[in-house]
Every structure is written in C-alpha cells, then in structure tokens.
Amino acid sequence: MLLDPDRGAVLGVTFAGPGVTELVQSATFAVAGAIPVQRLWQAVPVFPTLGEVRLGLLEAYRGR
Numbered sequence: 001m002l003l004d005p006d007r008g009a010v011l012g013v014t015f016a017g018p019g020v021t022e023l024v025q026s027a028t029f030a031v032a033g034a035i036p037v038q039r040l041w042q043a044v045p046v047f048p049t050l051g052e053v054r055l056g057l058l059e060a061y062r063g064r
Helices: 021-032 037-043 052-062
Strands: 002-004 009-012
Touching: 009 021, 009 037, 021 052, 037 052
Parallel strands: none
Antiparallel strands: 002 009
C-alpha cells in the first residue's frame, strides 16, 4: 500500500494470489475516491475476513 502522507490518502495497492477480489474492490474504492486513511478505519470489518489485511495495513500506517 502506497500512501500520500500529505493528504493521508491511499495512492495505490497491490495484492496477488487467489481470493483477493474483495481486497481489490475495496482498494479501488479507496484509491479512486481518495478516501482519507482516517475514514477507512470505519470500513474495516468487525469479524474475521480476508478484509483484515486492510486492518494490518492501516495499523502499520498509524504507527508512523
């Protein structure tokens, strides 16, 4: 995941492997919509899903 620190928005994301459709769709929305990372926290699922990859990426960003 590539972030623009000035805008706090996602510029691009790369996923590879089987079963990444859910991740690609959500990443497309985040990039195309220039959604600030702070708002993406509201979109993280509350139950275990493949989408938890986003949670790990957001947590890594939070620690910067």
